[in-house]
Amino acid sequence: MPKPNQIDVNAGDNLLLVGTMKGAFLFRSDANRGSWEEAGPYFPGRSVYAFAYDGRNGRQRLWAAVNSSFWGSFLSSSNDFGKTWSDPETYNIKFPEDSDVSLKQIWQIANDPHDADALYCGVEPAALFKSADAGETWSLERGLFDHPHRTQWMPGGGGLCLHTILPDPARSDRMWIAISTGGVYRTEDGGKNWQPRNRGICARFLPPDQQYPEWGQCVHKDAGDSWQDIGKGLPSDFGFAMEIDPNNADTVFIIPIESDEFRCTPEAKLRVYRTRDGGSSWEPLTSGLPQEDAFETILRDNMKADANNPTGLYFGTRNGKLFGSTDGGDSWMMIREGLPPITCVKTATIN
Incomplete structure (x- = not known):
């Protein structure tokens, strides 16, 4: 039986926003997070690599970054939790004509924690776009796009993409972004200037005498000026998914992958690893996960945490399985299997 494309959402509900290679899905639960109601797919047959919720300024808006063979990559929004979506031509993210590049894909959507009408998008080829009017119009952040390092950025396995956007919640003029494989950059003047912040990050694909480049592919405690390896005690120091517990900054969750050549969970065991001391030690979390x-x-x-206490944690796999924990990772349940390959998981608590 097909899933509905509309769910009733009330104050206090929790949402999971799940993007896949064949559309987007919504999952809704009440405050207990014990069972989940599903809706979707939205944009069936199209990949959705970024999915976000904007609950600021009285809005209840969903954003999806959709890839279409006809329309290309575009943003679409819904103000009624998926019942209706905006037309592909409504929001126009495009590079200026003098840039000599064109938009290939939108990889990330982020809200500004200081300005309730500001949004950011990270795209491929690597660039940052900003909207100052709640997504109605978008402009290229030239301070990053015109950076002298840009000619030296090379694409990683997923392309030359800006995949991570981290505004500083305490300072409106500071932000970090990450580029594959340009590395980490930080601005402290609202995007006018950007500095690479990759000292101490190991890039093993480079020649042995260039293992620690200033840009290239670890935890920092100095706003990213330097980094230290925290991989000791893990089955692998390769992987993608990492999430910080919003209730405790020293608690971090990761899911290691075997290697760049074999991108599967080590020993064919699905294990989430947790540190409670900022990476000094790690423990495997396996209860409810296939071993x-x-x-x-x-x-x-x-992988994404919710804003509840105890912390809820959720992740999806390329095999279309969606898992969740409502006790900070101590135990897990499968929320859904049989989805298309999952590309992103986000959370929202409706206030």
Whole structure:
């Protein structure tokens, strides 16, 4: 039986926003997070690599970054939790004519924590776009696009994309972004200037005498000026998904992957690893997760915590399985299997 494309959402409800290679899905639960109601797919047959919720300024808006063979990559929004969506031509993210590049894909959508009408998009080829009017219009952030390092950025396995946007919640003029494979950059003047912040990050694909480049592919405690390896105690120091517990900054969750050549969970066991001391030690979390024949891949944007206490944590796999925990990772349940390959998982609590 097909799933409905409309769900009733009330104050206090929790949402999971799940993007896949064949459309987007919504999952709704009440405050207990014990069972989930599903709706979708939206944009069936089209890949959705970024999915976000904007509940600021009285809005209840969903944003989806959709890839279409006809329309290309575009943003679409819904103000009624998926019942209706905006036309592909409504929001226009495009590079200026003098840039000599064109939009290939939208990889990330982020709200500004200081300006309730500001939004950011990270795209491929690597660039940052900003909207100052709640998404109605968009402009290229030239401070990053015109950076002298840009000619040296090379595409990673997923392309030359700006995949991570982290505004500083305490300072409106500071933000970090990450580029594959340009590395981490930080601005402290609202985007006018950007500095690489990759000292200490290891890039093993480079020649041995260039293992620690100033840009290239670890935890920092100095706003990103330098980084230190925190991989000791893990089965692999390769992987994509990482999430910080919003209730405790020293608690971090990751899901290791075997290697760049074999992008599956080590030993065919699906394990989430948790540190409670900022990476000094790690413990595997396996209760409710398959520990045999679990050849799973979890992508960069596929794990997200919610804003509740105790913390809820959710992740999706390339095999279309969606897992959740409502006790900070101590135990897990499968929320859904049989979805298309999952590309992103986001959370929202409706206020």
